[in-house]
Amino acid sequence: MRSVSERTKALKGSPIRRLVPLAVAARKRGIHVYHLNIGQPDIPTPESFMQGVRQAEIDVLCYAPASGIPETIQALLKFYADMGVEITENELRVTIGGSEAFAFALQTTCNPGDEVLIPEPFYPNYSGHALMNGIKVVPITTRIEDGFHLPPMEEIEKLITPKTAAILFSTPGNPTGVAYTREEMQAVGTLAKKHNLFVISDEPYRELMYEGHATSVLEIPGLEEHAILVDSISKRLSACGARIGCVVSRNQDVMTAINKLCMIRLSAPTFAQLGLANFLNDPNYKHDIENIRQKFHSRRDTLFEALQTIPGAVCRKPEGAFYIFVKLPQVDDSEEFVKFMLNEFNLDGETTMVAPGAGFYASPGVGHNEIRIAYVLEEAKLVRAVEVLKAGLEAYSTLREEVAATAG
């Protein structure tokens, strides 16, 4: 039989996904698993959003306009105005989650064979979208010791070739929680203008910021023709299942192209668009987002403090989002360690699942002693999950020493 396409064969399943069956098996053995491995918050979705869905007066569930329901678009324009960014309806398209917004940005800016620069570690689905579109990912390696901030622009500049079409990143970032400073964003903008690159900034966590202000790419002056914002309500509304995001750019060629892509897929889901409009039209919407932000802020502080009790663990306090990267000197293959935690370890019937670090790097051999923790559980559970993790690390080290001794 004819084989499936080379691109889909080359697509890697995410290492987190590959490990999920082990967690299922552990739960079947009666082990309680603290799931710090995925970015799925446990925080209730705001009531005004849910009401907007439930109370939608719909007789015929028609296609929504391809670029978004007008009411939703207007609500989003006001949302950006509230954060000090004035955009018009020609500069925004509602998308099926941030995922589609990202895919549209990539397809619009890059030809097959083009290159995109991405600071690593990065969200693994970026690679999947790039692969499916024939685009090469060129990683900009960032370091845990620098809190994953960008290296000097001269280093990034060395990676630019005639095929480089865009630089892209998430800020505040998945998987590290780094939020680029205004100076960093401006420096990226200067580089992009010098080399005529697009800047694709993925900002679903923009409101989940714990140290000052998260600078949006839309706030960088002079970058109007270069900047493309990829946005999503999934995280700041705890509404991942809504599948609503948007893409914003002041470059009208980009928006015209994206409009054509919107038309091919017809429309974004109606119910969640109406939920979002109702949420944003509620005068208290900022309060709801601030509540969510505060929860993650406390969790970050609690988690960071708890992590200090793990001997040798290296991490910086993340500025935003709900992730932290941790280097574990006791571990040289964190995927093996995660498997150990799920298959062999428990502390009083409990274990902790985290994400192996290497899956977030494009460079080979990097990140194998790192893990990503998503602080998506309440604080008491985070503290306990770290206790379990710490005990697991000790058991893992002991086991490895025994194995080494036996081998020796």
Next chain:
Amino acid sequence: MRSVSERTKALKGSPIRRLVPLAVAARKRGIHVYHLNIGQPDIPTPESFMQGVRQAEIDVLCYAPASGIPETIQALLKFYADMGVEITENELRVTIGGSEAFAFALQTTCNPGDEVLIPEPFYPNYSGHALMNGIKVVPITTRIEDGFHLPPMEEIEKLITPKTAAILFSTPGNPTGVAYTREEMQAVGTLAKKHNLFVISDEPYRELMYEGHATSVLEIPGLEEHAILVDSISKRLSACGARIGCVVSRNQDVMTAINKLCMIRLSAPTFAQLGLANFLNDPNYKHDIENIRQKFHSRRDTLFEALQTIPGAVCRKPEGAFYIFVKLPQVDDSEEFVKFMLNEFNLDGETTMVAPGAGFYASPGVGHNEIRIAYVLEEAKLVRAVEVLKAGLEAYSTLREEVAATAG
């Protein structure tokens, strides 16, 4: 500034979409427009679907599983079993509308540079998806005089090259309403097996059938490794805005590849998945679909009869879906005629908008004297819309004769 990608530049806006501003302008002038130009039914969405959405007990609107919510998958398996097709949960993935199901099928079966055979006239978004994936569309021209049934397989076989990866079509079809007979489907299957091709069958209108049974690609024996069903609830539930479809194949390599594509985009919208599960778990769901089918059946008969009153109009009675293609001998550029109807004509303050035929053909120069009518309005309106169309055709012919006389 750097240009947008060549692919997005090459994407054509649909001619129907391009003409919409003219309809808006006509309405602003006070003209009532009968919209027979798009496949958006006016029939209410079944109440059990809406209840499933409204009554969903959701605290945290999480990501749904990438391949679909288990309850929705089970309901869909039962739906296919009810039509006599037994499939397992490994053979089905819930998608974001039929659009995504189609894109996944194309991406999974074709490498960039591959060719796909498509009987024309066809749904224009097929071309858009093919273009975005670097795939060449090779049209199989079908004729209005044959009711758009397939030409002899020997003719199709001549179009097959070493690069041909798949043959794809919709049945019952948009834009012609043709439903391939079991014999045609079997012949396509035999050809696909002989040349090792995938068969992608897009069947959102399968239940909207007025002459016998609509044969699904899943019903063709021996085609298990070749057949991919693209499906959608948009039309048979009058739920276009739900954005729920699915892709079904018994080829496990195909399903593994599609699962990776599902993971990249995370999940299909939760609310509409729950609406669908509630709809399909209602013991009366077939009755709801049958009600919708009957409405379109009556409309088809009424419309077809009304069209017989237009002198010289050529059309065959479509077997399914809710479209009919009509050849208008008075017209040699139906896009110009549609513009005339919107810009210059009205009958007692009313006009009719249809879709120009050429936009549904990939072959140049074909279909310019054809239009597509979507019978998405109630019968009395359809009768009046055809009266208006007929008067418009007479006025258009008279105008053209006058212009010709003046020029001569």
